[in-house]
Amino acid sequence: MDTDVLHFDNQLIRALPGDPEQGPRRREVRGAAWSSVLPTPVTAPTLLAHWPEVADLLGLSPALVASADFAQVFAGNALLEGMQPWAANYGGHQFGHWAGQLGDGRAISLGEVLAADGRRWELQLKGAGPTPYSRGADGRAVLRSSIREFLCSEAMHYLGVPTTRALSLVGTGEDVVRDMFYDGHARPEPGAIVCRVAPSFLRFGSFELPASRGEEALLQQMVDACIARDFPGLQGSGESLHGDWFMQVCVRTAEMVAHWMRVGFVHGVMNTDNMSVLGLTIDYGPYGWLEDFDPGWTPNTTDAQGRRYRFGTQPQVAYWNLTRFAQALAPLFGDVQPLQAGLDAYQATLGACVRRDAAAKLGLSAASDDDLQLHQRWQQLMEQGGMDMTLAYRALMTLDPQAPDRGVLDHVFYDDARAAAVHEPLVAWLDDYAARVRADPQRPDTRQAGMARANPLYVLRNWLAQEAIDRAEQGDLGGVLALQQVLRDPYTERAGLAHYAGKRPAWADHKAGCSMLSCSS
Template identity: 45%
Template sequence: MKHLKIHNRFTTELPADPNETNETRQVLNTLFSYVKPTTPSDPKLIHASKEVAELVGISADEIKSEEFVNVFSGKEILPETKPYAMCYAGHQFGNWAGQLGDGRAINLTEVEHNNQYFTLQLKGAGKTPYSRTADGLAVLRSSIREYLCAEAMYYLGVPTTRSLSLILSGDQVLRDILYNGNPAYEKGAIVCRVAPSFIRFGSFEMLTARNELKNLKQFVEYNIKHYFPEIKGEPKEKYLQFFKTVADKTREMILHWQRVGFVHGVMNTDNMSVHGITIDYGPYGWLENYDPNWTPNTTDSQNRRYRFGNQPQVAQWNLFQLANSLYPLINEAEPLEKILESFITDFNSDYTKMILSKLGLCTSAENDAEFITYLESNLQLSETDMTIFYRNLNKIRKSDSAEKALQAIEDAFYKPEEIKDTIKDNWLLWFTDYLERLNQENTSDEERIKLQNSVNPKYVLRNYMAQLAIDAADKEDYSLVIELYELLKKPYDEQPESEKWFAKRPDWARSKVGCSMLSCSS
């Protein structure tokens, strides 16, 4: 790693925990604690992203080195660096949880490459002062899911952390996968995650809750200086602009989630990034059949707080908590409230434009909201695969009849025998309106299809696909991890050789652990 340009801005400029013992404890008046990763017994590289390595200044040859495996498994510390875990608090499932912090994440360092700064963070590298009763480790199962999904999201155009490497630790880790009293040993693994930073809403919540207002001001100034340097003006103006920028970036991220059918599963305030990027891939999932009420998280199965259709509202709620945290620096509620109120208004406007783009429509109309609501209601009349439905709209031509248009998307139906009588009539009525609108557009079929194919992915990391890769990896076969990694780098391309992955969820995956519902266990 001789070419890495090391920077330690976070640890140099912000208050550190003076206690360097690795004991679980409440940590006051600080933003981080120094901590050493747990030494893995026999680290082995499963896969590394050449693209992400190049992004941070690591060559293809260095990926193959023993040093790479040692550094990104936590076995070896880079020169001139001192790993650390961040201290933050948060609301979990709507309830104040107090101090949380990096319980199984350790930041190695910050690096600079091509005038961009990145934080390199290991997930699953061992215990920290914030691990509470846990061991800070991660298992292969969850590590594969995070490694693949972060990269899949990037190539889908969704703001996200990146994945540099996936490494086996060589150790066994005890986990109760469904929290049902049946723990078992699993293979341990470590993922190296890459982002501008891993600063969360919860960092600000913690400082305000503890009345550490001097640190709060210093921390907000730090964020503006390094990540939002375009923000200028008097302090109060800057802090308001900081909040608005975070809100705008968050709105954009959620819009992309809804576009591709991604459900985060655990949108706690400590899992929300100030950069508006997707972080912490835990019990996430992808919509198979279109269902706004679906959540992949077993912990959330009763209240479904983090269900697909509620993600914009939860994002606004989380931003409200961030606004409360910044209030002591601003001392005016009204400007913060205006930003919060505009969040959903702006989101709804953006959402309408986004759905129209998925439909290949460039021209808005007065009845857009009704038109989209009717569509989303139809998608729920009988189980309808979201990804296949939107992608197969590219088979429709302006000259088609409503009946022919319905036939074009019939592969999206899980129970095609149900598409009759009232259900069929509803679909034919909607397609009649849709075709009428297509014929009012100035674009040709070819131009429309090009637009649609750029926003409607053909391939996403369906839950069963990830589980197949996990099952094979448990048997030391990593070929499927590599195959899916390559497939998901081009999610909008046809890739005819990979057509088998453009398919509805198989019946065996309906209730299989890891395919339908997941826990936070890792």
């Protein structure tokens, strides 16, 4: 592979102190933001799939991606000139409790690429072997979880949700032993490595860890390095600059979470070490999409009892996480007012996004308080009736406001009895909604086009991902490649793709990977 293709800058590790010890020995790392560690080579790296769009961002040609050297590099078997692999040191609150040092336990960043258009991209291998932060684990990832991250990163991008990206999915030729549900039934699974791509992988926990240790000089360095690299548009100095930066983090977080709620995405493990300071969706583990609308649903078996990270609480959890972040930053401020201003900006931005998205999803030119109540009634009916969220919103696009017909929703229910139970209130709601649409100044074609842009038809339902995983584990990547084509254009209905826009089939109700997911990968 031509070593001149990618130009590495590695600004972050130049700006921040590193661990004086190199290598993967597990250890407590103090006074340092990162540790130098090499990926562990694998037996038989094979490129299973890639996203050409992300290769284009980096300036990688199709011929180069198809070369044998590409798989070697993005499996961690070879380094290009300028790569300086490291694992990041961070902590975090996990399920509401401070967990201390966590760090990149199976992620190794290869370096920061400066693309031809001036944008900066950090390349990170997930599953590339042990690091100082692996805490007794092997640092590897299995094919099933790697496929899920590879597909979901780009699915979210095409949905318009802020996210990290994915370049490649490489098979390792080695098995990894995993106990999927931590129930004593470990088994070998095929291993794989995903190359994740983002301007930054810094997270709330990157700042929480030095704050928790009283390492204020390192905390200050990290804030300044993050602003210089990831927020170059911010001006000023001192507390004023730091306050503006925190407000930006809060605003971006609100916008990200609002998009999750708009498309029905559930992250599943919103620990502070999984929250990006750039407001990007990161760390795709036990995620899922709502199918039958249930604000109390979480896809994470680890969270099955407390349901802390259920769909409906995601906005509140994000605020709680930002509050922990603000507490970590407090030593840099003489007055907490700038931090409170950032938290207030989160609430204001979230409220504006909720209003914007309610209008867009219902096809209204703007949403009044009465319209928000109308939307809440609709969501209550979806929950009580067990409607498929994605299909129910799309069905509203076909409603004739001059003659509203409940029949447009017949195909969105999972249970006939629950459908019958909401029949009368649903008919009443449709009448109210139709009257509101008739009063709206938008043209009908403008309304439908706007709804089509706000309400996806094709989302990465867990059972669709599992179908692709089952085929891939038998050596057939056709399901992955097919989903790539579908997910590139999630808002446009296309012939021949009815399977990808269907309700959850009965076989998936209790199948592992469809209804039940864990953090195991």
